[in-house]
Amino acid sequence: MLTFIGLGLFDENDISLKGLDAVSAADLVYAEFYTSRLMGTTIEKLEALYKKPVHILLREDVEQNPDWMMAAKDKNVVFLTGGDTMASTTHVDLRIRAHDLGIETKLIHGASIISAVYGLSGLQNYRFGKSVSIPFPYISARGNRVVTETPYDTIQKNKENGLHTLVFLDINPDHGYMKVSEALKLLMEVEHKRNEGVMENQIAVGIARAGSDDVCVKADFAGNCGNFDLGGPLQILVIPGELHFLEAEALVKLAGAPDCILKEE
Template identity: 55%
Template sequence: MLTFVGLGLYDLDDVSLKGMHAIEEADHVYLESYTSRLMGTDLAAMEKRYGKPVHILKREDVEQHPESVLAAAKTGNVVFLTGGDPMVSTTHSDIRIRAAEQGISTRIVHGASIASAVCGLCGLQNYRFGKSCSVPYPAKNWFPKTPFETIKANQKADLHTIVFLDIQENRYMSISEAVEILEKLSAEDGTRIHLYVGIARAGSPEPVVIAGSAEKMVKADFGSPLHILVIPAQLHPVEEEYLRTFADL
């Protein structure tokens, strides 16, 4: 059995009771560490809470070499942990398909996802979101342009955009870094992003939500990671009022 368990947004207390029961019953516990991370805890705290080792999986372990996970699931109960929800912002459809092809039973224990949390934190209506995108760190001789094209398409359709920010081994993209990248792309395109919404540490006791111009976002103190951006479309009056009340618009 291979069980995908979403850990939620921020710390050890975010996992559901159903998810915790699955962890307690597991013979092997794996943690996918590259798409999202719980910033309110660490590996040692997880192992103490769960009472068993937690094996860290990198991207290549999941996408290219999942054999050890699948082999363990053929003979025992394996739990595959992810931040958020396993099949939303941290999608792992491929490994579930591979398991099914090998006759391995699977199930999903869902967790709170940033995809829905942003709606509650910034008040933008969930049915008005279009395709999401990610902003990676630029590399030598490469500057990412795809996310801006997604934002433009959503804006044309009057849809909001969730913009996921790059997570690397030892650094996390900040809202100010992402805004600077998007502002460079918008200047090259001859267009303008009029409004940003920045969210930091969703799911924590004190998340930060600030809405405003690029200049305001770059100067704002969002604090420690994880950060995420939303590019709103034309605001509904209720959305605008919510942002003024809870996001300093």
């Protein structure tokens, strides 16, 4: 049996009781933290709670050489991830591989950043469009700095349909954890390159450290990048589309958005 377990949002205590029972009964415990991180804990704390070793898998162990999975043919193996267990397509692919090998699988879900965003911001879940990720700029083969423009296009397409955009921020070994302020500057850079003037006066919502006692939620105009100093990681960005009056009220009262976004009755 291979059991996929989502660990939740922030620290070792976010695992469900069902998940903890499954870990306690497991013969082998594996985890990957390259798709998502639990910023409020350490491997040592996880092992102390589980009372057994946690084997950390690298990207290639999960995506290219998941030989460790073969042990699940005759042992109870658990695979731990931050957030919800099937939030990444990588994990879906891994489950399909297990199925093809005749390995029985089970899912134990955890709290997801996606549902946390809805609650923390007050934005309604059915009003979100396609989500997108903003990567750090990279250097091309010609030595040019390249800022990916796809996130900007996705945001504008969602806005045309009145929909909000959930924007995931890059985690990169060379650059670290992207901040909301950095993401907004990259979006503004694309806007200035195209000589468009829609993003600067667009409301943006930044959320940091969801699931912790130190969670931070801030709403302001995207052009005010300097006002989005949210502290440490992990951070996520939302660019709202058309706001329902309850959503606008929530952003003002719960996230400090400017009063001018409130619609007159």
